[in-house]
Amino acid sequence: MDFYAYFWNNEVYIQEKYRFSSNEILTKYLNTNYLKKIEELDLLYQLCSLQEKIKLKEDMSYDNIEKYDKYVQDAQYYFDMINKCLHRLPPYNKILKFPIITLSDLLNGFCIFFEDGLDDDYDNIDWSTVNKYGSGEIDESGHSHFHLHYFQPKIESDWNNYDLDLLEELNQLNKIIEIIFSRYISFIKSYISIQKVFRPFVENYLHMKGTFPNEHEVAEYFSGFNKNNSKNFEKINCQMKSFGYKVLIDENKKPILCEQILFSDLQSFLFYDFFNGIRNNYIPNKCKHCGKFFLIRGGKYFSYCDNPLKDEPDKTCRDVGSRRHYDDKCKNDPIWQTYNRAYKAHYARYMKKKMTISEFEKWSRFASSLRDKAIAREVEFEQYYADIRK
Structure with a gap:
């Protein structure tokens, strides 16, 4: 899921028009809790496994063919679950068009490789045409077609029976399957990295002295974190597909010269944005009162967020927390x-x-x-x- 990000001072513009503060997007992800579900489902392994099982191959086993529809349904279940996250979180809630096309719809574009139970009789398809594999539908133009709901591959035992056009179409299907799965796999890898690399660095290192770290302290924290943690920043491969400069118009209708970077995954964007924000004291912190992450946008350093209290909406964590912190220090x-x-x-x-x-x-x-x-x-x-x- 490639996207362009444009960096200028303490701001980042996604796809030219969606403006965020540095590290604002990371802060939103830090306040989510999907990791437990991802690990319980072993989601990364499941997606990688299903990707291979859904590709159409000459040597597909009988068991794989018989369970193929189940694999498709399982994959779509995981896709739907991830899509719900994407619908809530930036930048995808801004740049993706919802609802996202389903795996079933994509496979229907290559229905020649799947059983349909029609015995090649496509002349009389209408709304009443229904069988185990699918049902008849009529599109907006009035053309009838058979839409598959159950997928059972019909793979020739000898691929030499396919002509070049069919082989090319089969290769195209497998390529599309790989692209779709790789996007979801990339997102899950990025999310795991947020929770297992960025989060512990923010919680246990970045705020070690309870104030904005200077450049030497950031270097010290970075080195120490990478040395003491098996999951660390050294293992992040920041992928930029292109880098350049472009003039955008800011909210005051003034031209600004931005770094223009095309990122191929969320993790790479956050990696770049994270340390860019740290240099300018735009850093996420965990509120010592409510436990939620909030963004410090330069200026004064805070240990408490300004979210209103549930039981006292006229007061914030910052109002109550600072006083409690002071009282605790005076007691101890x-x-x-x-x-x-x-x-x-x-x-x-x-x-x-x-x-x-x-x-x-x-x-x-x-x-x-x-x-x-x-x-x-x-x-x-x-x-x-x-x-x-x-």
């Missing part, structure tokens, strides 16, 4: 506990007019600086405790 960290008590004491002085507003603000700046030095162990705790209480 002597440095923060001392700071909090000193702040309350000085604020009480200000409220009783024993300190002016300027004196209180001056002390507040001094106390914050002293607290940070104590955290960094630039000041001994005893000295910190004595100085902040003055």
Whole structure:
């Protein structure tokens, strides 16, 4: 499922017109939970296996021919399941036309290779023509045809009985089958990579210091992750079919010069977009309150998202989480506990007019600086405790 992506500053345009922030698409995938189902079904193996079983071959076994329709139905079941995901997730929910053509419809385009039970009598097909293999249909132009619902290959034991045109058509069918399956297989591989490579890197490495990582820290995290994890970025093959530049028009009707890249799979796009976003502090993070991933769009670093709370819609995770985080630090960290008590004491002085507003603000700046030095162990705790209480 090839698609063009156009990169400019902190934005990416899919197929020229669908605008996203860097790492916005990855963040949406991180908030999905299809991996368990994929692993329970062993979906990657099933698709690869079905791809070979559905191709028409000279040496197809009797068992394969007898079970061929079941294989087609199984494949379409998996396709439908994946299509539901594609319908919800970018960029495919923007660029694919739904409903997507079914495997049954595609095979009907090559019905000459399948049993139909009609004994070559196609002259009297109408709505009443029904048998084990399919039923008669009439298209919008009034032409009648027989549509297969049950697929049983009729493969010649000797391919020399096929003329060149039929052999070419058979090769074309197998090529189409391979293309269709490869698209779904590619998506599943990409999704597994998102959950087993991108996700643990974001959760366990990218936010190690609780702030935006600088370029040296990103390099350190990248190296450490690849060294300590068998599934890592070194095993991602970023496939670009073409690279160039193109002028697009932004939302302000201004021309912008974008990198134009044709990607052949989702994983390659995310790989490029991910590190491009990190350079500009557009990074996904996992909310420490609700556990959902959210995108930090440069500027200030956040550990909590701004999604409204279910039980208090007028408040967000950021409202509640920051306060709880501060309270936890004041309960468990002597440095923060001392700071909090000193702040309350000085604020009480200000409220009783024993300190002016300027004196209180001056002390507040001094106390914050002293607290940070104590955290960094630039000041001994005893000295910190004595100085902040003055």
